[in-house]
Amino acid sequence: MDRPRLRPLEVIPTEQEGRRALILRDPLHLSEAVLVVPLPLVPVLQRMDGRHTPAMIREEIMAAHRVDVPEANLRQIAAQLEEAHFLEGEGFDAWRRSVERAFVESPERPSFLAGKSYDADPAALRARLDGFFTHPEGPGLPERNGRPARPLRGLVAPHIDFHRGGTTFAWSYRALAERSDADLFVVLGTVHAPTRGFYTLTEKGFETPLGTLEADRGFIRALARRAPGDLFRDEFAQRAEHSIEFQAVFLRYLYGGEREVSFVPLLVGSFGEFVAEGRSPRGDARVEGFVGALRETLREAEAAGRRPCLLASVDLAHVGPQFGDEDPVDGERLAALDRADRASLEAACRGDAEAFWWSVAEDGDARKVCGLAPIYTLLRTLDGCRGEVLRYSQWPDPNGTVTFCSVAIE
8 A cells, every 4th residue: 555556457538528538447357346537537547556665656746737636635535545455465365365365266167247247036037047038130030949950059149248148149059959959068258458369168067047057167168178278277267257248148048947957167268469470379289289189079078979060159249449449430440340340250150260350350350259279279170061151240339339140150
């Protein structure tokens, strides 16, 4: 507190009562606190770097901006940041260890977003999910006609929140209900927190308001033995990651009480280093080793009578000032996104992993496609697959537009 140091935080521009401000959130979701900071306080936060005392901050703000911020006020600001666990230090380190220990010791992964992003009440949640199917833009409720002639091998579904992407989720899950007999789902989820490795597993089942989706520990352990590196060293990233949680909710909605299914919660980290270096992941020992291990483990499961399906939990483009772009998103930009996204999806539907990669990476991933790594991994694993775009969607917002889709893969 004598020399406060801010942790790396997610910063989102906003307005409150016509005044510009910043929203501060923890990108690791260790802390659930959300703080709104008026723009005039930004120079104060910039000086909370572990080198400045409150007296030094006061002196520099006075010299640079001709504003006197009393030390007592600065200490109060630091105290609020400390309470939100936004400051580094011994207190934060001890608190973080306690949070990580509680997660590791839990036999299951507790729902992180129930009651926040979706209903915690099972009846209300089921009714809401029903509504995504029956919505005018939805696909209608599934018609289950027995075992499909050509079962799906893979599926792409969004991971945007249900409010914005619910009907597109429904297009994915109607296809799954009608065209899949799978009893094992390998969910390739986008991870939004930094991880040391590309691939991260957990053996924990995922709790949902509709019941727990059990993890297939036998498959997970076999995959971890074959794959290079330690697939559990970043396991804590699973605690608050929404990309797999949303799919767990829909899988329990679809199959809970009907038949037993299990899943493999697999987070896929950023392939940003390949984009930055202008090269494909093909040939990289870490990626090739994992893809080979996943293929072999899938073959072993099928030989034992299991029916696996790969499910990529992804969104596509993220553009606009909220995501670091200079200009707001207008109609012309939306049309360009549509063309670029559909070109990428066309490559994916041909099963061409390299064409898909370069359709995104050739311009340095200007669209910021957060599903790049999971989709690439899926296409490499299901070599020679073919797909069908069931729905392509945009959530147009001048400040921050997100695009997403539903794709069935045979």
